[in-house]
Amino acid sequence: MENKLDNPLISQIGYVTGGGLEANLQVRLNVQPQSVLEGAFVVIDSNNWRFYGLVTDLLLTAIDEQYATQINAQRFSTHLAEMLNQQTLYTNLAVMPVLMMETGPAIDSPEYAAWRQTHTDEQKPITVKTVPSHHAPVKLADRADIATIFGEENNQNVFRVGSTREQGHPVCLDLDKFVQRSSGIFGTTGSGKSFLARMILAGLINNDKASTLIFDMHNEYGIDTTSSDTGVGVAGLKNKFSSKVQLVGLGAETNIGGQRPDFTLEISHNDISSEDVLQLSQALNLTETTAATLDALESEFRENWFTEFMNMKVGAMVENEDGKTEPAPDSVAAWAQRAAIHTRAAESLRSKLTRLFNRPYLKSSPASNGLNDIINALQAGRHVVLSFGKYQSDLDYLLVTNLITRKIRDAWEKATNDFNSSKTKEPRPLVVVVEEAHKLLNREMASQTIFSTIAREMRKYYVTLLIIDQRPSQIYDEVMSQLGTRISGSLGDEDDINAVLSGLPGRGGLRGMLAKLQPSEEVLMLGWGVPMPIPIRSRRYDKQFWIDLFGEDRQPLNMSQASRLMGFDNDSD
Numbered sequence: 001m002e003n004k005l006d007n008p009l010i011s012q013i014g015y016v017t018g019g020g021l022e023a024n025l026q027v028r029l030n031v032q033p034q035s036v037l038e039g040a041f042v043v044i045d046s047n048n049w050r051f052y053g054l055v056t057d058l059l060l061t062a063i064d065e066q067y068a069t070q071i072n073a074q075r076f077s078t079h080l081a082e083m084l085n086q087q088t089l090y091t092n093l094a095v096m097p098v099l100m101m102e103t104g105p106a107i108d109s110p111e112y113a114a115w116r117q118t119h120t121d122e123q124k125p126i127t128v129k130t131v132p133s134h135h136a137p138v139k140l141a142d143r144a145d146i147a148t149i150f151g152e153e154n155n156q157n158v159f160r161v162g163s164t165r166e167q168g169h170p171v172c173l174d175l176d177k178f179v180q181r182s183s184g185i186f187g188t189t190g191s192g193k194s195f196l197a198r199m200i201l202a203g204l205i206n207n208d209k210a211s212t213l214i215f216d217m218h219n220e221y222g223i224d225t226t227s228s229d230t231g232v233g234v235a236g237l238k239n240k241f242s243s244k245v246q247l248v249g250l251g252a253e254t255n256i257g258g259q260r261p262d263f264t265l266e267i268s269h270n271d272i273s274s275e276d277v278l279q280l281s282q283a284l285n286l287t288e289t290t291a292a293t294l295d296a297l298e299s300e301f302r303e304n305w306f307t308e309f310m311n312m313k314v315g316a317m318v319e320n321e322d323g324k325t326e327p328a329p330d331s332v333a334a335w336a337q338r339a340a341i342h343t344r345a346a347e348s349l350r351s352k353l354t355r356l357f358n359r360p361y362l363k364s365s366p367a368s369n370g371l372n373d374i375i376n377a378l379q380a381g382r383h384v385v386l387s388f389g390k391y392q393s394d395l396d397y398l399l400v401t402n403l404i405t406r407k408i409r410d411a412w413e414k415a416t417n418d419f420n421s422s423k424t425k426e427p428r429p430l431v432v433v434v435e436e437a438h439k440l441l442n443r444e445m446a447s448q449t450i451f452s453t454i455a456r457e458m459r460k461y462y463v464t465l466l467i468i469d470q471r472p473s474q475i476y477d478e479v480m481s482q483l484g485t486r487i488s489g490s491l492g493d494e495d496d497i498n499a500v501l502s503g504l505p506g507r508g509g510l511r512g513m514l515a516k517l518q519p520s521e522e523v524l525m526l527g528w529g530v531p532m533p534i535p536i537r538s539r540r541y542d543k544q545f546w547i548d549l550f551g552e553d554r555q556p557l558n559m560s561q562a563s564r565l566m567g568f569d570n571d572s573d
Helices: 065-069 078-088 112-117 143-150 175-180 193-206 274-278 290-311 332-339 343-352 370-379 394-422 450-461 477-481 494-501 507-515 543-550 559-565
Strands: 012-020 024-029 041-046 049-062 089-102 137-140 158-163 170-174 183-186 211-216 245-250 263-265 317-319 325-327 383-387 430-435 463-469 485-488 522-527 534-538
Touching: 012 041, 012 089, 024 049, 041 089, 041 143, 049 507, 143 170, 158 193, 158 522, 170 175, 175 193, 183 193, 183 494, 193 211, 193 430, 193 463, 193 534, 193 543, 211 370, 211 394, 245 370, 263 370, 274 290, 274 394, 290 332, 290 343, 325 332, 332 343, 370 383, 370 394, 394 430, 394 450, 394 463, 430 450, 450 463, 450 477, 477 494, 494 507, 507 522
Parallel strands: 183 463, 183 485, 211 383, 211 430, 245 263, 245 383, 430 463
Antiparallel strands: 012 024, 012 137, 024 089, 041 049, 041 137, 049 089, 158 170, 158 534, 317 325, 485 522, 522 534
16 A cells, blocks of 8 residues: 655645744644654745754644543544544644755746846755744655755765665765764664664775774674674674774784784883873772872883883882891882882882783883884774774773874874975874773763863864763763764663753754664764754664675675685695
8 A cells, every 4th residue: 555655746744833943843744643753854845945854742632622532433423533533633743943945936937047047056955044934834854855965875975874764765974074073872782883883984994084993892893793682793894894904903912703913012111101091090099199100200211111110129128238228229119219209109109000010912122013003004094993802901991092092193193283384195084983982081081081182172183083882971071062973872861861962952852852762773863974963773784784885796805715816726735
């Protein structure tokens, strides 16, 4: 049976009866209320203008309450009851107007030629500034309407992330705008946020929009894995983009799910600054005296402070020529006395830093400079997935991510300044991907980590963040306010919902949409990267996704397959 909403001749679902910009438009519905969902994208044509809006509420009402409270079918014949119901009972839509676009008079009208002379360029949607007229017809947006606002998928900058929930029309994301500002993907555990993140990253990599650095704490982005919820295999980015993605393992002996990384990362003691240690204040239970002690160490030993402090002994004593006991020359106490630092504070810090001194990936003389290798790969246009392997504690995550990102900040600031001064090659845009972002960007940590600086300031240096988290309310307010595009799945906590919507217009209407999303596959997309908010059914990160992305005939090959096609036999005699 044909759906009347798919028939353009009868696509009208209602007409405007009142309302305003702030209070929402009121629309009287003339189809069954089940035909329209909260969050539906609607179009209103009125006097040479087209308005675009979102349904924020549906309200059952009646001309007189008695008609609503009495069941007419029990009192009258079926025919009479239907007539009474049609004339007395109705549904109102609350529609939040968001955009408007001048469409001009009909092409065959006498006024069209004069209008075209003053409107030579293609018309673009603008933020709504007025309201449609009374009785203006309202319809569900069709495929062309969706494409007008969100673009049509291509292999350049427009990437399909999902579809409208009612009719399945494609909804796209502008990747160029997405990478221009920091972004966030949110949702409870099981809402599909990691799948969505992988999908968008695949779009960025495939369309070559920016380099990406992915801090893969749980080893799920680079290699093929199996979904814990469904048991279905999940494709890793390294295996789909073998030539574009570098898989890096933390520590010399790192093995990631049975797969060897392209190279490993060992961090030199000389690369560790006092700033890197201070951001571990909570993890190491550091005190207020720590900063003074670290300043003294760096002042005396400069970049060698970490190694020198590690080699100092706690509690070592010797007997002097007078037979008195005093701190050994290579002890913490001896250095503290010389540096005018409280001995107990210095010894306490030395004991707490033992957890760092014992990390196998921290070396006095690494075999290679993995930090430079990462930066060089990113600047060359490749993508890096840093897998933490067995090092999955908060201490490892906080130390390594902050240290690497600090180095990246320095490199991209220098590249940008060189570009601005001498017109050298423009820096490559970079997106830094951070899982469990609240560990780095909570209210206590944000001021100590480099990530808040990136969120606030680094877009002018071509660096932005993509933060992924299940508790956005725990992320520092100032950081949340800097996020351009926000994509959120289901959130059960009211504080988390408010955090995602903070600083955005129309929060009241959007709150209901976000609270009622299905636990999986449905997301609300809003902010800088999209012209207007819209709830969608997200694409599935499955085999069909890769066929759509690459084309069935140009699936990426692994090295063995490529060698055979080129005529090389990999089998040894």
